[in-house]
Amino acid sequence: MNRFATLLDSLAYEPSRLGKLRLMTDYFRTVVDPDRGFALAALTGALSFRHAKPALIRTLIYERVDPVLFDLSYDFVGDLSETVALLWPSDRVTSGAHALRLGEVIATLEAASKLELPGVLSRLLDGLDETGRWALLKLITGALRVGVSARLAKQAVAELGGHDANAIEDLWHGLAPPYLDLFAWLEGREPRPKPDDPAPFCPAMLAHPVTEEELAVLAPADFSAEWKWDGIRVQAAVGTGESGKIIRLYSRTGEDIFAAFPDLIETLARAPRGQFSLDGELLILRAGRVQSFGVLQQRLNRKQVTAALLTDFPAHIRAYDLLGLDGEDLRALPFVERRRRLEDFVAEARLERLDLSPQIAFGTWDFLAAARRDPVAGGADADAAAIEGVMLKRLDSIYVPGRPKGLWYKWKRDPFAVDAVLMYAQRGHGKRSSFYSDFTFGLWRAGSDGDEIVPVGKAYFGFTDDELRLLDRYVRNHTTNRFGPVREVAYGHDEGLVLEIAFDGVNHSSRHKSGVAMRFPRVNRIRWDKPAREADRLETLERLIAD
Template sequence: MHAFAALLDSLIYTRGRNAKLKLVADYLRVTPDPDRGWAMAALTEDLDLPGVKPALIRALIEERVDPVLFRMSRDYVGDTAETVALLWPAPTVPVDPAPLSVADAVDRLRHLSRADAPAELARLLDRLDAEERFALLKMATGSLRIGVSARLAKQALADAFGLDVERVEELWHGLSPPYAALFEWIEGRAPEPTVDDVPVFRPFMLAHGLEDARVDLGEYAAEWKWDGIRVQIVHVAGQTRLYSRTGDDVTGSFPDVAAAFSTPGVVDGELMVKGEFQGGALDEGGGAASFNALQQRLGRKVVSAKMLADYPAFVRLYDILVDGTEDVRALPWTERRVRLEAFVPRLDPDRFDLSRVIEAEDFTALEAIRAGARDAAIEGVMLKRRDSPYVGGRKAGLWYKWKREPLTADCVMMYAQRGNGRRSSYYSDYTFGCWTEEGELTPVGKAYQGITDEELRQLDRYVRGHTLARFGPVREVEKTLVLEIAFDSIHLSGRHKSGVAMRFPRILRIRTDKPAEEADRLETLKRLVT
């Protein structure tokens, strides 16, 4: 556990991507099995310890230290695992002095019931130092927050042993932690594991931002960039799986889509919810509700019959990777498109349709078409080189995403809260509002993205110097600072007091030049609803 704790500590204080890759790769080279396999499971969020939940950890620490002290410390530190690791008292009885490995900890925790988990977790914490306790709690709750994505961890594994990361990615979802067969293969102790007849994940092809460039529509095809979640649907040997862009299995959240896909192959598309006006089969190019409707189903492990009926999901297909049993990723986009157009009619028309190609004479005409698109489900335009193969990751010059210009509004900061990770010492999460017809401010959104480090420090100073009241970790501030907020779209919402919900709000700039009374009104935002 000590080596894994040291790795997490180093990763937290390391900013550069290449430096993080080296740290993880070095750890994997020298750490024995199965510790490194369980460490990879933790880094990729594939480790499930169902008996250990945040509420259990809070209950354990509040049995040992003053609850008020814990909550005040948690508010200041900004992270529960770190707070508990530092506050955990020394054991009052002798403990096992033997070092605890990652595998030991996982073996002790992963098969425990919720009734047995508290006593065992407490025994483990008693045996560890503060750094190791932090690592164990982070690993157990599955929220590392150390700036390492699942993709980066797999890239580090590939770097450590001279592998192709795309091959690692494909094998990954056919294997289970602690990945013994994978490590035996990469060290030459066993043949490469096979995933025949298993619905495995293939890395998505991604796009670069278009920025200010222009392309020749003779070389590039244009499609709408739909505002849902990108999914890959795999059907093989009678099994269907849906994978998100990060490779997470989301089949359980969308059983209606999985049940409707029984044609052998692998396709790539945008998962969305049908619009309220949509009845039977999908129409050509429309029929999608806003992302706000899709959010009602995201992250649900159990989907009720009412949820399935109220928010019926469908997939608008972009590409085909495997046609039957034939891998067609090496074919140019034009040939894959022909394959896809022949494939889609074999699917349930109530659950699947085809993302249409935008017909435009030239790039100038496409600009005009894009500028006029304010459909709630349209996020922008995709430009795909007609001769491009389907390759994992972002490859320069092949695919571009050209998002529509964001909407903006001038809002007043109302509340602030500390962030997490390296932002835990700053008030970096801000609630902002607009004026009602009655002349009162009402919250319309929260944002923490879009600001530089210097702007973060500026806003933190403002919060500390203009606090009016405290509500636990939340600070109410003087309603004098205007923030210009950018957002992709805005939708009506019965869950919010304001009646609206912004899609991806971020701070565009700090408007110290603008009086708070001149910020936007709620009715102005409602006129932007699509």
């Protein structure tokens, strides 16, 4: 456990990407199995402990420390694991847990029942120092926050065998912690693992935002263009097992979400081919028209799917790539060839819930820019409300995991923007725990006693570090009330700070007091020059929904 705690502590203080890579590679090279495999699982978010929740950790610390003291400390520190690790009584510390290996700690936690877990966790925390307690709590909550992405962790382990991260990505979803077969292959002790899943997940290929400078040096003739749909990325995989067809519907990260979409599973089961894998966008279509993301949300994250949901929110896949067919891996083919095969596949399948993402004929970037600004003029017809922009794909691009440069680009439509009034602020987490960085903002509307400001959303990013310091100072100097960790700032006709909020869309929402929900709101500009009375009204957002 000490080695894992040291690794996390070192990663948290290492600012450089290459430095983090060296720390992880050294750890994977020198730590024995199964500990290094479980560390890899923790760094990639592949570990979970069903009963070890933040509420349990709070309960344990409340039994040992005055709850008011803990809440005040947590508000200041901003990180649950760090606060508990620092406040856990040192006079309770026993010997033993610090000597446990990471694999033994995980086995102990997994073997504990829900009733046993509080006692087991308490004994482990009693046997660790501050850094060890912090690492243990980070491990069980899954919120490491040490500046390491899953991709970077996979790259670190890949370097053991002289491979790149894509070699690990290709295998990843057929492996399980502690990855003994993966490390054996990387160290040359065993052959490359061969996952036997007949309908495997293929790591998704992602796009870079394109800039005006990049467009100036790119040749339109080298690219294909298609609409960027405001849905969720999915991958449909069909294979043949001992019991017949096996059908999977994966999210972009590889989570199997088939249970929430039985209508799509039934459709894919009727495909004439027994083995295929296609990439596309999950949408809701009504009378042939793509609905907004707000409508799609009615089908997402559902544990139970009723007949009414299936009828009122019919799911649909709009395909834009074919990754495999009849046992042949197509990802090494150029995009233009994969697209041709996809067109043939969709035409042959003739499934009512599967169609092609249409391509946009263009000859110049100016023409495509006009279509991006006005999708209806660009041929999108009634589906324009569900279009985020356009995608650019090199005709010769192969399908590779991650976000390779120069192959796929996304060119999103210009965001909407409103001038809103800052109402509340809360401290952030991790490196932002000392700053008020989470901002609630509102717009004007008519109230029973005249105009009032009603909250319409929250923003956590969009500002620079220098702007964050200015916003933090403003909140501290203009606080009028406190509600636990939340500060209310002065706002009204004659006082208040206006923030220009950019967002990608807006929908009706019964869960919000304002009746609207904004999509991806962020602070675009701080309007120090604008009085709060001149901020926008709620009707501005409501008109966008009507449009």
